[in-house]
Amino acid sequence: MSIKIxxxxxNPKVDKLKKEFDIFRVxxxxxxxxxMIEFFNKDGAxxxxxxxxxxxxxxxxxxxxxxxR
Known part of the structure; x- marks a missing residue:
């Protein structure tokens, strides 16, 4: 198993999503x-x-x- 931030x-799409949904880690x-891709923000994973x-x-x-939504 390999884990990478x-x-x-x-991935240029990461920056856009970070700004839009206040994501602090991908x-x-x-x-x-x-x-598996995980997005983390204040509301969860x-x-x-x-x-x-x-x-x-x-x-x-x-x-x-x-x-x-």
């Missing part, structure tokens, strides 16, 4: 063939799962947007 340098976790980083990022973003 994503920054705006690695973590990328890889375990075998499964990827929002997770997305997928086979690659792009899919996991899209699902976590969808969870985050649905929470604030």
């Amino acid at each position: 994503l920054t705006a340098n690695e 973590i990328d976790i890889k375990k075998g063939e499964l990827e 929002f997770r997305g799962f997928g086979r690659d980083t792009k899919t996991a990022f899209k699902k976590a973003k969808k969870v985050l947007k649905n929470y604030y």
Whole structure:
């Protein structure tokens, strides 16, 4: 299992989401063939799962947007 903190340098979409939803940490976790992205802000952790980083990022973003609707 590998855990990595994503920054705006690695993924430009992170910076936009940090400003929009007041996210203070984005973590990328890889375990075998499964990827997980977690967004942390004052309201909790929002997770997305997928086979690659792009899919996991899209699902976590969808969870985050649905929470604030």
